[in-house]
Amino acid sequence: MRRPLSRHAVPAWMVERATRFRLAGDWRGACAAANIDIGFDLSWVARRKGVDQARLVDDLRHLAPDLLRWHLPRHGGTGLLSPHTWLPLARYGDYELSAHLPAHLRGPQRVTLQVEPGYLGHRGRRDDSLLHHRDRWDARRTGELLTRCGGVTRLPFFTTGGARLTPGGDDPEGRIERILMLADAGRHAESWAAAGFDVEVRLFDPGWDRERIDPAAFDPGRSPQERERIRRRIVEQSLAQTRPALTVLAGRARRIAEADPAGLVRIYLRNHRWAVLDRLDGPRPRARIVSSPVRPADEAVPSRQPGEAVVRRETAEFGLALSRIPVLPRTLTDWPDELAALRSGRLEPDDLHPLVAAVLFPARTPRAPAATGLPRTVRVECAGTTHQVAMRDGEIAVPHPPAELDREAMLRALGGRAQGCFAARLGWRRPDIRMPHRMRAVRARLMRIVLHGDGPAVAALLDAGLDPHVRDEDGRTLLHLLPWLSGADLLPRLLAAGLDVDTPDAEGSAPFVHACRHGPEALVRQLLAAGASADARDPKGYPVIIRAEYSHLWRRRVSAEQPREVGTT
Template identity: 55%
Template sequence: MDWVRPLHPSAVPAWMIERATQRRLAGDWRGACEAAAVDVDVDLRAIRRVHGADVADEVEGDLRHLVPDLLRWHLPRGRPGGLLRGGAWFPLALFPDGHALAARPPVWHDRPQRISVRFHRIAADERGGARDDTLMLLRDRWDARCTAELLARSGGVTRLPFFAPDGQRLPDDEVAGDGPEGQVELALEVGGQGRHADAWAAAGFDLEVLLFRPEWGPDRIDPAAFDRARTDARDTVVNRSLAGLRPVHTWLVEAAHRTLARVPALRLVEPWPSEPPRVLPWPTEVDERAGLVRIDLRGRCLVLDRLDSPRPRARLVSRLPRGETDEDRERAEVAAFGLELARMPRMPFVLARRPAELTALLRGDLRPDDLHPLVRAALFPERPPRPPAVTGPLRDTVRVRCDNATHEVVIHDGTFTLPHPQAEIDRERMVEALGGGVQGCVAARDGWRDHTVRMPRPMRRLRDELLTRVWHGDGPGVAAALDGGIDPHVRDERGRTLLHLLPWLSGADLLPRLLAAGLRVDARDVDGETPLHSAVAHGSPDLVRALLAARADPKAMSTGRHGRVAAWTERPDLGFLRQLRR
């Protein structure tokens, strides 16, 4: 989740941010979530009745300050299309008796890009995928009250290190100066030269390499790192051990305090009596009273202490392999720290590493205007607001290879104009009737509406540009493409029409427009499914009712491996379909 790159314009489009922001600022958090395609399954009355007023008020406060478009922006995405990646769920906040307010992306990448937010009990056999605590630890990625924390996590007070408040990159002779930002810049520059141990010193830490027993073998500890007679080798190993962390050192003190404060909060999250002890995967047997925090590295760890002193300390120590115990080692740990390493609160790695936004900006992978508006305002408060990019029409001219020439195929008002006389087109049809395949300009036109015809590559790219807007759910973006003259009768590689794909689209009601353009309400895809099949599987009740009003056949049977009638469903919100099955 720490990989940041520019999003596709349709992933979190400008219209979505604008509509969600207007409703959120007006106090309509449900409307804001709906504008950002976030489904909220939270019953505040039931929470108040079962869990009490305090829990209900806290949940409602989190929902009122939830920025759903910012949540969508920061959820992890997969390659190459940048769609939301499933396989994980993200607790936003924990509550007593084993409950959490959690966000879940779609389970599969080929499902509508809607996010669900639920208040539910964390079950011992949780089947929603792996748990990712990033959003619970970094509330600036979804909570309007915390967006300014990203600047602090990046080591800034009045500006982002290496940047002016207006977003301009500072020249080299103006960095590493006085002030907190200058200290961060110096430490990051030193660390960038591979001198990671010196970077800790530049940031104001005392870095120590702790020696337990020199005779331990290399399977437990690298002797070169702790042989005082081999200073060069020791420094090399220490720098190599620290290389993978790359923190903003000055933030680590605050991160350590948050880690210590989090331990009592986790202890309050007790499982229900009917659940086994493993219901909560967060370790709560740690001891935060000593004021020690550890950061796990590869084969080693850093122990932070003296957190409230002018010069905190970081001690690099080895770790025993997972699952192994050693009484001599445990006694040595107790003698050095007062308790074993295993009982020290562990700082989550996402709090220890520098923010991905800072790294991407420094590398040039991101520009300030590529950030979400709230993030840009937090990092660059003096940067003038940039008008949001509006998703415009697609190109209306495609150049394709046709025989030995390159021709232009023009798409205007939903029709194709080919640079060929009718006699040449008829000749292509004759070849097709004899069992051949159409090519060039004719294939470009026919393949748009018939998925079995292989289109020239430039035409496939145009179709992919349109369908990318569909997969991301950018309804106004698709409407803009249609306004620009794109033929609405396109089919994807599974033979689905835009009517089939309506459950993916939000922000615009395209059904009347597509029906008026002549799309058949009972068109079949490769599995014999109609748009009603798709709506029943993935769409809203309103979309199902609208298709039925347009005379979609509720008894249409698909022809795939597991054929089904369009109206067959167990969804409780589509109970009105039951009477249509008879």
């Protein structure tokens, strides 16, 4: 499921601010609220040949950057944005509007919008899914999601208020529910037939590639009934890998086939097996299941060229070789992720982005998001008993008198190992001391909030008594991590709490180094005004102030050339 795995990735305050700017017609303000940088200026675009600027400006007016951020690809374990990935959103003649994700997994979660030639290559991975699904970022097109899920007046399997209902009714959504239930039961060929397709299996015909088909399907020593059972299993396995949105599949294939005189489209199933669709304008489209050594077009593995006999068989069957039939992109074949996640319970209606929830569940009253918080007390095993370590008034409070704390400090100075409450108290501020596992879990939860960039959530935790002197496993303080945080001005609070503006992390870098690497120019100037050393160097000894000036030059140029009103140049 491509969605934020943490609610701090697209928090409620970000959605509210970005929506307010978007409705006011300020697309730049909306992007800034959603931590999306603008890497182009419209005056530059106006000087480019082959750019449909009027359509570009119209799309920018209706861009929902918080919705875009919601649907960006993420790392499965952390929910952080997938690094080295760029996603084209729309094409304007020879140019594309693209969203570029961070270069590093644990870097600041900022996205950059670019207008660039469509043929321009980048290091990393290109993802065209948002190019095909404008409902993922265009506020005018969000209603298309319900159609892609097979709904007309409601989402299949749900009421308009989000309650589950008995599937298989007589309405259009009931047909979708029956098709999906057949697929859930492993009866994929029947689900294709229920969707109106004539499925013809060519896998076992002479002349096709049989290299990756179970030899038992052709074993003359088996009875015809047993061979037929094995063949049915092979067909179901071939269709099981892809769960296509069958009710809209013919329409999408028809648009792809319009550019091809043969009127054919193929879908990759699995293990070099394909479904070739034709008769797309008729009442019952046809899907011929074949096996061929031609690999999918998007696979990086070099293809094994089919033999002449296979090519002759394909030409006799389709009128041309299989490799010349256009491929329907995988993102256009599958059901939307939301439908599967809602059905399985991995996603609740209240977990959806507000624009998505309004489309899928228009009768549902949105629930207020839960308040962000960390445990105020943590149970710690200490000296054979259990103590409660409290987080209050900006420090870690332990149930030990000052004399015991002084004694533990002396033992620590003599080479002893901090344990129990004392390890919890010291390890919060010193990464070289291993804290009890429950305290490590609290710090990990805090750092997930920080890495996602939820500044207001961190401010709320500080208000609740969080010790601001925390360090992560790399020795970074909250001052080091300010480039990650947005939505709240935390620098004055952290300085007032006593954090050292020049304290090094584990690799010897001061907060100013991280600000020059990742932060906006304003943060660099604020740290200098707060007394940060301008002579700070990165771990390789390079003066970071020079690199900061170089990296911010283009940002100042773009900012100066931005027109005051949308659409002016």
